[in-house]
Amino acid sequence: MKVKQIRGAGQQLTKINMKVCLLFITLFTLTACYEDTDVILHQSGVYKGKIDRHTQTPEQRQALLAKRFGQVQTDR
């Protein structure tokens, strides 16, 4: 009797393990089906990429580069 009970419990455990495994496999497979819904709608002639934000203002940048030009691009 006892041997039969142990066998029955073992089979039940195997069934539960199989179900858990199947559930994990299904979840893992479905993760590959994820689609990013943040779609960029194209509009002809309009740039819709990332905005290039500079750390300096255009005036600061211009002044810095003009100074640099005087330092490194002078004739010899």
Add this chain to the structure above:
Amino acid sequence: MARMKFLCDEERCIECNACVTACKNEHEVPWGVNRRRVVTMDDGEPGEKSISVACMHCSDAPCQAVCPVDCFYTTNDGVVLHDKDMCIGCGYCLYACPFGAPQYPQEGAFGARGKMDKCTFCAGGPEEDHSHEELEKYGRNRLAEGKLPLCAEMCSTKSLLAGDGDMVSDLFRNRVIRREGEANTWGWATAYKD
């Protein structure tokens, strides 16, 4: 507002290719991609001339006009840049560019054409200034550091000039006056040789 421009003085260029090497080294440009190169006309013959060529950051850029996904933009200081996340690597810009500036690295197991790469005037890209993403995708952002493109800065003969177009043309005009010659030694009639 300043408009950044390159100018190569063919009278001074000695075809040392240091600008090419500096660019590759500064931006860790992948194998097979040259953002800048030196072109020599009448190579080996007396009177040969060389010029260093890269993206000229056109005011009305043809690459920008033909891009099917409009991934190009022009910065306040006239530098033509692009967003690599939007680029589809179609190659239209290469057909449109008169200087052959757009380059395509080989990607994937079969060496498929990757996203376009070109000279950024050392201005990085649309990613945050000095970020790791910017460095990895576009190279160093020297303009944000208050520096000019390295190719021009380290040119030993000061043949390659880079900076505000007005300042560059003033410098070049003075050179031409000192030389007592014409600005274009080839002459307009021979700008395009057979």
